Amino acid sequence: MYKFKNENGFTILLVMVLLVIVMVLGGALLNRSSNDYKFTKLEEKKIQSYFIAKSGADIVGTAIEKSLISSNELDGKSSGPVQLGEGTFEVSITKAGDDVRINSTGYVDNVSEKITLVLKRSGGASRFDKALYSTESDSENYPTISIDESAYITGPVRSNATSFEAINIGQGEIDGDLYIRSKKDHEDTWSVDQIYNYGDVVWYNGIEYTAKWRTQGDEPGCSSVWDSPVNNVTGEIIPTEDEVIYTVPDFPTYPDDLPYKGFYTTSEGGSIYENGEYNSINITSNRTLTIDLNNENRIIRVKNLNIEQGDIELINKRENGKLIFYVDNQITIGGDSEVNSGGNVNDIMIYYEGRDEPKLGDNIRYTGSFFTKQSDLTIAGSSTITGNIISGGESITIQGSASINKGLLYAPNAKAELKGSGHITGSAITKTISLNGGGAYVKYDENVNDNIPIDIGSPGDYERTWK
Numbered sequence: 001m002y003k004f005k006n007e008n009g010f011t012i013l014l015v016m017v018l019l020v021i022v023m024v025l026g027g028a029l030l031n032r033s034s035n036d037y038k039f040t041k042l043e044e045k046k047i048q049s050y051f052i053a054k055s056g057a058d059i060v061g062t063a064i065e066k067s068l069i070s071s072n073e074l075d076g077k078s079s080g081p082v083q084l085g086e087g088t089f090e091v092s093i094t095k096a097g098d099d100v101r102i103n104s105t106g107y108v109d110n111v112s113e114k115i116t117l118v119l120k121r122s123g124g125a126s127r128f129d130k131a132l133y134s135t136e137s138d139s140e141n142y143p144t145i146s147i148d149e150s151a152y153i154t155g156p157v158r159s160n161a162t163s164f165e166a167i168n169i170g171q172g173e174i175d176g177d178l179y180i181r182s183k184k185d186h187e188d189t190w191s192v193d194q195i196y197n198y199g200d201v202v203w204y205n206g207i208e209y210t211a212k213w214r215t216q217g218d219e220p221g222c223s224s225v226w227d228s229p230v231n232n233v234t235g236e237i238i239p240t241e242d243e244v245i246y247t248v249p250d251f252p253t254y255p256d257d258l259p260y261k262g263f264y265t266t267s268e269g270g271s272i273y274e275n276g277e278y279n280s281i282n283i284t285s286n287r288t289l290t291i292d293l294n295n296e297n298r299i300i301r302v303k304n305l306n307i308e309q310g311d312i313e314l315i316n317k318r319e320n321g322k323l324i325f326y327v328d329n330q331i332t333i334g335g336d337s338e339v340n341s342g343g344n345v346n347d348i349m350i351y352y353e354g355r356d357e358p359k360l361g362d363n364i365r366y367t368g369s370f371f372t373k374q375s376d377l378t379i380a381g382s383s384t385i386t387g388n389i390i391s392g393g394e395s396i397t398i399q400g401s402a403s404i405n406k407g408l409l410y411a412p413n414a415k416a417e418l419k420g421s422g423h424i425t426g427s428a429i430t431k432t433i434s435l436n437g438g439g440a441y442v443k444y445d446e447n448v449n450d451n452i453p454i455d456i457g458s459p460g461d462y463e464r465t466w467k
Helices: 007-065 446-450
Strands: 082-084 087-096 099-108 111-121 132-134 145-147 152-154 157-159 173-175 178-181 201-204 207-211 237-240 260-265 270-272 276-283 287-292 297-307 310-315 322-333 348-352 365-372 377-379 384-391 395-398 403-419 423-436 441-444 462-466
Touching: 007 082, 007 087, 007 099, 007 111, 007 462, 276 287, 276 310, 287 297, 297 310, 377 384, 395 423, 403 446, 423 446
Parallel strands: 132 157, 132 423, 145 423, 152 173, 152 441, 157 178, 178 237, 260 276, 270 287, 276 297, 287 310, 297 322, 322 348, 348 365, 365 384, 377 395, 384 403, 395 403, 403 423, 423 441
Antiparallel strands: 082 087, 087 099, 099 111, 111 462, 201 207
């Protein structure tokens, strides 16, 4: 084989060969390098689009998890483009039961990527499927559930109590099943083969039963031969192991950047058509305040809301319109005033952080939701709240023939009293409850789950799944 003896000559020859190769293949090599660069930029934009889409879904998911916005309100809604970093994202939200599906698309220039976040409730049933939940465990000083005279509860009832002494039905009735936490310190003593006579006591599934006559093979809880520890329950007494814990949702931070509007008093009639902060709003002499929503959230903060005698009417609600009141110090809805009467529960939300109990008249009509941070609440006379009461207070009283209609009473820290013919149609979550009066009742309505304004009350947290 021929060998170069001159290394310098070899180097020069090699350079010349490479130059020829570059001249021959130069165009192809340049095109390939350009394609690699374009491919790298495309992949970079795809990665950016993906993370923008994921960030968009995460933002919405976090807002739902922290109860900053209700998934019910978002169901079926889509956003427009939202700027984030060097791109934008758009989201759409759908619900199936309590599961929330957030579809998000991220865009960088003309490149887009999609991702889906599914929020699924964990830790047990999340929908309100009982007429009453009593959050208090056993109490030595008062019963957790008390039903007297001819008062009644229609629908399933669940109690955190572990002692039947904490449930006093008296002359009232639970027309449905009663769920109660079973005691773990008692083993079952009932045997299908044993003969029991009048007065014999057995334990079965954590519940104590007494035989009313001679029996053999009749299962306690499923046969009338056994005297139930709680009378006047038409359904079954069902022992459960877990304590159901309900907490008051976080109260929102009030907006502090609204344009100042001063004092507002209705004359012959008046209207509000933009967001604002007021020292007071006064409605008197049967006058009507018209609030124009203009198909968006109308946000009003006011120190004192005084509807002494008059009405609030909402116009131009269309698909997305909603009134949100943030009240600082005091609320009065007096006489036979009406707020959004005949409207939809989702049309209005009042947040109230004052300590004084709201002054509600004896014949008011309010359709919407009402969230009190700390005050107690009394609904009296023939007043009707169509919608939801959410309370961090310690006492709720519904008396006379007053009612919460087609809604949720969510007051897990409160002792609730229903007096006279006071009643609730929907569902109630209270620390304890007392029904005293011939017409007092709680009646379950499964539609209560359709109009809950914020994500509350569901045992357990959301589990996240990315798709």
